[in-house]
Amino acid sequence: MKYYDKLIFEFSKEGNIGYSLPRNRYSETPLLPSSVAREAPLPLPEVSEVDVVRHYTNLSQMNFGVDTGFYPLGSCTMKYNPKINEEIAAMPAWNSIHPLQDEDTVQGVLEVYYNMEKSLAAITGLSKFTFNPCAGAHGELTGLMIMKRYHELRGDSARKKIIVPDSAHGTNPASAAVCGFEVVEVKSLENGRIDVAALETLLDETVAGIMMTNPNTLGLFETEIKEIATLVHKAGGLLYYDGANMNPLMGVVRPGDMGFDIMHLNLHKTFSTPHGGGGPGSGPVGVAKHLEACLPLPHVVKGEDGKFHIEKENGTTAGKVSGFMGNFGVILRAYTYILMLGKQHLRSVGQLSVLGANYIKESLKDVYKLPIGGVCKHEFVFDGLVNDGAHDDVPGATTLDVAKRLLDFGFHAPTIYFPLLFHQAIMIEPTETESKETLDSFIEVMREIAKEAAEDPNILHEAPHNTPVRRPDETAAARNPILKYQDAI
Numbered sequence: 001m002k003y004y005d006k007l008i009f010e011f012s013k014e015g016n017i018g019y020s021l022p023r024n025r026y027s028e029t030p031l032l033p034s035s036v037a038r039e040a041p042l043p044l045p046e047v048s049e050v051d052v053v054r055h056y057t058n059l060s061q062m063n064f065g066v067d068t069g070f071y072p073l074g075s076c077t078m079k080y081n082p083k084i085n086e087e088i089a090a091m092p093a094w095n096s097i098h099p100l101q102d103e104d105t106v107q108g109v110l111e112v113y114y115n116m117e118k119s120l121a122a123i124t125g126l127s128k129f130t131f132n133p134c135a136g137a138h139g140e141l142t143g144l145m146i147m148k149r150y151h152e153l154r155g156d157s158a159r160k161k162i163i164v165p166d167s168a169h170g171t172n173p174a175s176a177a178v179c180g181f182e183v184v185e186v187k188s189l190e191n192g193r194i195d196v197a198a199l200e201t202l203l204d205e206t207v208a209g210i211m212m213t214n215p216n217t218l219g220l221f222e223t224e225i226k227e228i229a230t231l232v233h234k235a236g237g238l239l240y241y242d243g244a245n246m247n248p249l250m251g252v253v254r255p256g257d258m259g260f261d262i263m264h265l266n267l268h269k270t271f272s273t274p275h276g277g278g279g280p281g282s283g284p285v286g287v288a289k290h291l292e293a294c295l296p297l298p299h300v301v302k303g304e305d306g307k308f309h310i311e312k313e314n315g316t317t318a319g320k321v322s323g324f325m326g327n328f329g330v331i332l333r334a335y336t337y338i339l340m341l342g343k344q345h346l347r348s349v350g351q352l353s354v355l356g357a358n359y360i361k362e363s364l365k366d367v368y369k370l371p372i373g374g375v376c377k378h379e380f381v382f383d384g385l386v387n388d389g390a391h392d393d394v395p396g397a398t399t400l401d402v403a404k405r406l407l408d409f410g411f412h413a414p415t416i417y418f419p420l421l422f423h424q425a426i427m428i429e430p431t432e433t434e435s436k437e438t439l440d441s442f443i444e445v446m447r448e449i450a451k452e453a454a455e456d457p458n459i460l461h462e463a464p465h466n467t468p469v470r471r472p473d474e475t476a477a478a479r480n481p482i483l484k485y486q487d488a489i
């Protein structure tokens with residue numbers, strides 16, 4: 001055990017001081033009445049500043065992030081987050097304001113919301129956006145609330161069902177259920193696309209809409225999208241677009257032009273704001289013209305006087321979905337990203353993310369099973385190894401083993417066992433921010449692992465060999481996490 005593997009509590013020594021609070025300049029008496037004040041001091045570790053700095057710096061190095069290495073986590077778009085975003089977000093002009101300040105004093109902030117709305121409308125082909133949702137799944141729920149409100153305002157109360165493809169991201173059926181809809185699944189065909197004939201049989205006056213993503217979760221473009229949009233609209237339903245991974249389409253195709261009525265984007269995926277660890281995020285929701293009145297409030301508008309205002313009430317809104325207007329710091333980082341790239345280079349994002357994914361797929365498909373061939377978009381799915389090395393009493397190497405082994409080589413694992421359509425799914429999304437050299441090293445390592453599996457799968461069964469944590473019991477870690485020092489000793 002290295003000395004820094006200890007918990008911060010284990011460094012504690014009575015009397016050590018890491019930080020002293022400034023003296024209270026206003027009063028000698030405590031600010032809290034004794035009825036609510038703590039009776040005994042908090043049992044905090046007593047450590048010096050250098051102990052704290054070393055402890056947390058070492059801890060950060062035991063982790064993996066997009067600043068430390070390649071992170072091909074499918075459906076998560078772990079692109080590099082340019083540091084200019086952080087520089088802009090840290091400017092005092094933004095970081096010392098309060099959401100209850102008078103409109104007149106935050107015109108610049110409101111202008112960012114306004115301009116960002118115009119940019120996203122141009123990128124997606126939808127007409128109006130709200131920035132209030134704080135995550136992708138929160139955006140889905142918001143979009144479904146808009147759909148519900150739209151049908152309600154038309155006096156159409158029979159629409160209780162949402163159709164979701166079997167390849168959908170798990171948040172889609174979950175959001176529909178949370179919003180009070182009944183979820184109906186539509187199957188995919190052998191080629192990974194929605195079965196349009198099956199969809200047709202599900203459409204009637206009880207369907208509120210369909211939730212889809214295009215390219216779908218297998219990274220495949222739904223070529224029948226025009227036909228699907230026509231059928232759903234003819235049945236009186238709406239089309240919801242899960243745009244969490246808008247990456248491959250940027251500057252190339254627009255969901256609005258495909259016939260989608262409502263969508264969300266994940267600024268914390270496609271638009272390069274950092275993510276992981278539970279937030280903060282931003283899941284703006286866009287709508288087509290006929291749904292504008294149902295957008296949640298508050299919302300920034302530009303008045304005839306040229307000033308920006310916050311609209312707070314209109315009688316038709318789907319309601320309020322967050323305390324104020326979402327995570328401004330995230331929106332600002334995404335706005336910086338859009339302005340830094342501009343129209344021309346946003347298009348390259350889409351093109352390069354598709355090129356990178358296809359390059360990896362074609363370079364590995366002789367050693368990893370590719371269940372659905374052809375050109376993919378920004379990501380693709382393998383279904384385990386071609387030769388998993390199984391023999392006599394030795395079981396073959398699984399997708400989990402491959403993912404664990406990758407960690408030994410300094411790469412983050414791809415998404416595994418998702419989507420649920422294949423038993424050994426490995427979902428790879430390189431993103432456009434990686435160089436060809438990085439993609440080549442990844443391909444080389446993936447080929448090396450396939451060779452190891454074929455020759456001696458036990459190397460993989462026991463991986464990772466070099467990481468601080470090896471194979472924790474993931475279920476126990478999720479169900480019974482040890483979060484307190486007292487529980488750990």
Ligand SMILES: *Cc1c(COP(=O)(O)O)cnc(C)c1O
Binds near residue numbers: 245
């Ligand atoms: C990530 C993702 C979501 C959920 O976004 P969160 O911000 O994690 O809530 C929804 N749909 C798809 C396709 C995603 O990849």
